[in-house]
Amino acid sequence: MWRLLTLKFGRLYRCLKFLFVVSLLVFTLLNTHSFIASFQKNELADRRFISLNKCPACFGTSWCRKFMNGQITFETWGRFRILDFLNVKNVYFAQYGEPREGARRIVLKRLGSNQELADMDQKVCKRAVGRPRCDVTQAIYKTQFSRLNGEVRLLTPDVVEGWSDLVHCPSQRLLDRIVRRYAETKDSGSFLMKNLKDSERMQLLLTLAFNPEPLVFQSFPSDEGWPFAKYLGACGRMVAVNYVGNELWNFYNAPWEKRVDLAWQLLEIAEQLTNNDFEFALYLLDVSFDNFAVGPRDGKVIVIDAENIIVADKRLIKQNKPPNWDVWYESTFDDCGKEACLSFSKEVLCSRVTVDHNYYAICQNLLSKYATWRGTTGGLLHSPPVEIVRAGRLEALLEECAHPKKQYGRFQAARELRDYLAKLSNNVR
Template sequence: MLRFLPLKLGRVYRCLKLLFIVGLFVVLLMNTHTLLASFQKNELTDRRFIHLNKCPACFGTSWCRKFMNGQVSFESWGRLRFLDVFNVKNVFFAQYGEPREGTRRIVLKRLGSNQELADIDQKICKRATGRPRCDLIQAMYKTEFARLNGDVRLLTPDVVEGWSDLVHCPSQRLLDRIVRRYAETKDSGSFLLKNLKDTERMQLLMTLAFNPEPLVLQSFPSDEGWPFAKYLGACGRVVAVNYVGEELWSFYEAPWEKRVDLAKQLLDIAEQLTNNDFDFALYLLDVSFDNFAVGPRDGKVIVVDAENVLVADKRLIKQNKPENYDVWYESRFEECDKEACLSFSKDALCSRVTVDHNYYAICQNLLSRYATWRGSTGGLLHDPPPSVGKDGHLDTLLEECVKPKTRYGRFAAAKELRQYLTELSGTAR
């Protein structure tokens, strides 16, 4: 009797799936006129839809002219608002058109779910009035976001420390970089906070507090070789970034040679973000298959979700010399029954010069047998060909990268794994 249970469950699933499709078809028929109107309407020119009416409690206005001129529009099904119930992250694909360049695909982000955005409004109101609802624009001028208005010269660590992962342990050098590269102002290029308009200061600080992803992309731009999506601009609470390609997960069953190349690139990203000429260590605190994408032409791996990036200034650490600052820090592996979980200490990331966190995060959550995502296990390097798997060297390196048996074993394993994957890539060619 028990072996018939999967069959019955399968039939129930197929029936439910059929009912859903039929129901959706009925809804489409009943709302044909509304649907046609939706396809014809460009809601990205509506100030209320993009929350431009909430500025300066927003992420910026640099792209508003492009939005209002109709140069930006949702792609096909993205125009249908009833489908938003399936788009919890509020990430949309859109077309952006320039007269001389034609159109190209971009990605629009609201940088949070509808509930998270509503929570931002409530937090601003409570900070200003003590009540969950208020006149949002008036409230902004009564919060800490407005206290730096006037003739304040610099954005200093004591003001914003701990507001978000980006500034969990900020240095003056990092904050000067953030202000100097802030793209939501016409007078960018200066680290002096007083050169920004009052509304621009408040937008910058609100972004820094609630979702600093745009500031990460601006401060460490792709044009300089950083492995992040290119920031284009914002209007209200909608941010535009360059479309990179399909998410990394879509390559889970790609040919072995392709997966080896992607794995090598992921470790290269870990190395670049950890050790670079700028002496900023960028630690990825949220590593999963949907936070990376692969370019369709060059096959390049790019980080497409940079909300949870902690930046530590190695120069400041060397200068202040906190306890054990020069002792290599090893991230501790912990068993987890959830997808894409990591264990780390933010304070340790902020106080050590040499840290293996990025290698640990990439190996555990993307490459090794411990990687779990959407019900699948085995990681990007699953099922190697017999010629690779028979000697067990790859498995040994991955295991040491995740659960090192020797002191500083992860550092050595990550370095050797990068070299080994390079050799495999060369052999595949």
């Protein structure tokens, strides 16, 4: 009896094994193209890979010649298409070479995941022809991105307000700045829309609506001292920025002296973006360890992800005087228990002159004990030396900056914390 059962199970196993092998062969035959394609290399001269074939529904063409003539090459794994599934953010590291300058490291971004880019195409198609699928290169001409023809003089707030965080509350002064500094045109320097070609105008507006990060980098360039990565150019749906260095997260367990200096720089960035001579307040809505990087040579902290930044024109606020425009605004502490969460009102950020949001974001999400990231807590200033703990001043200032107990306490705490870290940094150098 037992032998008979063993024979039956043996036959069943062989049968199932045979069916599995047959199914695997059928699946492979049906998916031969995609299977082989997964072992192909990513090529920056491939128009489809960089989506140059979708222009003018793309982000620019100023660097296409560099892409096509081999001046840009992928580093290591970026070349292999089979590994793309690991690259959810569509960010690649590459080498860019100039004949006289030699090679340097750059970062290539698609500005969104494959799904987000597909959703963008569907939205363009639905607005143009009422269907989710279409020829995007033709449909773009039937959307609002092409309605601003060559006769339109200015890009005005009523056209783009609310398209993205950058223009959630735009002023004419901000829009003129964006157009004037648009790097994807040979005639940059003019704020007149009619000086842009039709394709350039559509690329500008599509970028503004989908992911305005390149426009932030161009409008507030690092060459003028703004703490952002430098924009280099674009080809299709691939934009190039300079490589800054390792992400801030890599310095979470750096020596105390290094972390003190980085914390001071972060508060300096908060101050610069909040109060500057241009009277533009740039509020960081997404603050995490992955959105900042540190230069390997100068140790300078730079913002490398600028998709979610609101720009409020303080001059316009002073001119229009909306309700409570001159009342200091304190951001509400929110211990949500999740990584990198912030509590804010976009409408308030756009209507007040004095706002503590950037100090709040830096203190809560990066510096204080409330900062949580990748399973860690304690922030960048965790585990201070014994003498610092005994003094108690650092802990008190961090607490008041993140979770103030008195009115306008964060404003004062952020200023004192910045000065305190500067002194500590000087003492340990």
